[in-house]
Amino acid sequence: MAQRLNALLLQVQMMPKARMATKEQLTKIFALEVEAMREEIDALDRAAKRSGTLRDPSQREADRQVGWAYRLLDAYGAKEELSFEEGGEAREALLDAGAGVDDIPFIAATYQSEREGLLSDRRGLTRSPFLRDVLHRMAQVGLKDTALDRDAAIEEIYRARADALLASATDPRKPKLSGGARERERAAIDVIPAPAPARPNAMWNVDAGEAIPELVPLDPTVAASPANPASTPPATIEPGEATRPVPSPASTLGKGKARKDLRLSGFDEQVEKLIANNQDQWEDDTASDVRVLVGVFRGILEEHGVTHSGEITQEHVAALRQHFNHILPNWGRSPRLRSLSSRELREESRRRADEDEAKGKKIRLGLKPATIRRHLGNLDHFLKHLRSSYFTVPEWTFEGLRPRKPPKGEVRLQQVKPQPEEIRPLYDIPIFTGRLSAENPELPGDLTFHCASFYLPMLYTYLGSRRNEFAGLMVEEVMQRDGHWAIQIKRNEVRRIKNAQSHRLLPLPNELLRLNFIEYVERLKELGHKLLFPELFSPYLEKNDPGDRFYKDFVPVAEKCLPDGLWQRPIHALRHGFADTLKQAGISDGIIEDVSGRLGETETATRYTNPAGLSLLQLIIARYPIITGHLEPKPIRLLPWVEHRQPPPWAGKASGERFGDKRGRRPKKKPT
Structure with missing residues (x-):
């Protein structure tokens, strides 16, 4: 222990500005991730209900199995190769905690895939979507990207995802209608912990006898975070010992605080924040595409009389999709077309198409499927950013709106x-x-x-x-x-x-x-x-x-x-x-x-x-x-x-004003 503390002290001395994550920051990461996971799961459930069905039981089985894989990653980390064979430590821990024998192959495959991705991230070979999620959560709570804080954030996200997925695995075919005190008392009886697995690897490679996290399937009504000692069961639990259900940090952290409505005038500021959050992952072209898309969507919302984010509905997402079908494919290259409102752009596009058709030319209105897919993906990023930033954004879906991705065989021919x-x-x-x-x-x-x-x-x-x-x-x-x-x-x-x-x-x-x-x-x-x-x-x-x-x-x-x-x-x-x-x-x-x-x-x-x-x-x-x-x-x-080391003739001039056109506007910024 003394050696580990000395190593930590040396790191702090070498990096004076380094600061360990606080319990409040880790609790907030846990809460944000739980909320995001529950919103995704709820969105799937609502989409199923709108179609008059309920989600396939196999999908909820997959949620539960993935939840167990995340529970293993939380408990053991990614450094150790676990054995899922008969008598293996991970297998026995899962069975003791309530997983079935038939679940083991899927859990093992999911665990191994996530583990390899995390190890690749740590070696700097990749920057996976999971790592981007981790860095986003750290940025949201003001954490610097240090090795220790990143490990702590990863643990919280694994724990949050496990809690949310295991809680979502309950069968919705028999909806609970009461939700009263009697049901909560019953929930307390149902939460029975399993024996703790033997000595997993923690952040500093804990020794034998040190406290380890438990593998416990959580009830949908409760969730606990070790980042908050007041809401955490004892670190070591004897077999058969019951724990008291504790309110989820996701439910207590923002208690009494309602989401805010974001006026359309605030969209520009939020899109810049989204771009800043992804500055290490997005090229300049991607950032520009997102700005354009948000500007177009804002135009659609204004056309429909929307004033803030809380008024956005599925109708407006569908209206944006239809807008893409009725505009010129190259509209973005024209400054004049970019200055038009959404309605004016559709009208101008139709007018030009009619003129060309009268001249015997055939002009096709509408963006290409790949471009529409990209725009809808950017809209998804933006709306999720607003929701994660605690702004009111009603549910939306792109099902039935997003053009299908062409099969690889078709891509080869394109x-x-x-x-x-x-x-x-x-x-x-x-x-x-x-x-x-x-x-x-x-x-x-x-x-x-x-x-x-x-x-x-x-x-x-x-x-x-x-x-x-x-x-x-x-x-x-x-x-x-x-x-x-x-x-x-x-x-x-x-x-x-x-x-x-x-x-x-x-x-x-x-x-x-x-x-x-x-x-x-x-x-x-x-x-x-x-x-x-x-x-x-x-x-x-x-x-x-x-x-x-x-x-x-x-x-x-x-x-x-x-x-x-x-x-x-x-x-x-x-x-x-x-x-x-x-x-x-x-x-x-x-x-x-x-x-x-x-x-x-x-x-x-x-x-x-x-x-x-x-x-x-x-x-x-x-x-x-x-x-x-x-x-x-x-x-x-x-x-x-x-x-002669001079600027090229096109520099500082508008399109079409190259090579000596005297009408070219001179730049305001002087060359260095």
Whole structure:
């Protein structure tokens, strides 16, 4: 004990601002999680009642079995591998506590799955939905994310989920109508604890004889939290000893406090809080999507005369879904359309569709199913955030409204996978063969400018990476490693990466070496540039999206120069085409996933092996056919604004005002 206390004291001394979680904070975490779980369960019950049925008994059986799995995680933690075989400690503890023999396989599988996810989180390999829930609860009660406080919060959440799920397993087919004192007296008789399991691992690896939590199936009317000693039974319980039922912290913590109605004018503030809660999990694009969705939903609510969150009904969720069916798919690209009210946007969309139809054109109104799914998912996040923030939000469901997710077989058919011979004509446009000037990339000429539009399409073609991964590269991320020129893809000061497996080292394709890519990098270093493609960034913007800027610079020029245009989602299609070409060449899925920055699904890929090394990857990418061999190496010529370290012509100007349009509005913010 002295050694453990000394270690804790040393940690506090090394981190002066470190502070252990208080009992009140842990109690609040428990209460918040219990409330959230009960609301989810109640929502399922209400949805079943609306359809004239009750939830399937098998679903409640699953609730009960998952509850037992959480009870095990609370008691034993995740470090120890439990045995569920005949005579195993976990099996015997479950049977003694009231679980059935038929429950054991499901409980074991659930326990193992949750345990592996938690261990992966602790090793930093993943950031699972459970970990995001833990961090959200800690943020709600003002806890810093330290190892000790995180463990304490995890224990409270496991205990809360176990309590709620085990309580929900009662059969609702015979509803209780009294709810009076006699029923509560009966509940006290029914709560009989089971023998405590032997020596589970606690937060500091407790020794033999120390107190351990009990495995007790809780009655729906009671719940206890060890975070609150006043409401907790004794830590060690003898077999057969009865405990006194204690009111749940979820019911006592907010006693006498009613939920608040949030006026629509407060939605903007709350959506920013939601984004802040998820800042480590969401990309900027995701945050922007959530803002847009909340703005649209607020417009629908205003259209229906809603003034605060307590007046939101299922009718308004359905109205939002119908709104998506009657607007232009690309409405978000137009500042004028974005400024319209929800009713005005539908009317303008209908008017444009009618005009195009009169001209013989066919325009399809309505957003794509995948976009609608994303919007409804964001709405779900927002409404849950309001409810968790103690605002009044009535029940809602997306059942029957959310478009179905297409089967994997259909997804494969939806994305174009251009073959090398289909991509080859792309490299005959003036950007690669010679253009008239820097300002006229679509006109043929004698000048070759080495820039993002010249090198990025080759990187996407020969390496198949994501758009922002290469568009947001820094000069220092092109390096020599183990005798190979390589590109380091990692999070940097201008962009994030999608996930942990996106962090990787890729060999530089030989074709880019032949076409003077290294000389291009050295020239940027001489000029003092930090960005590999500086023309994709504006000093006037707080946030730059280099991938989006490249798309706007390159794709319209390519579509104009190619007689048949480009395929759908052209940059992402290059990524799909790269993977498909390697697969057809006999390369294994695991190697393709290593190159592409995806995590495989097999045990070998996720646990037992490291990503393929540079030497192997160099051999693999060489299997992709050379389709730029007709291009001749040219002396490095940078774009004039890059050569003179000036902002690009588009910087600070509105869409459509690029390259010398005098009407462009100057930025308010001065470049640094």
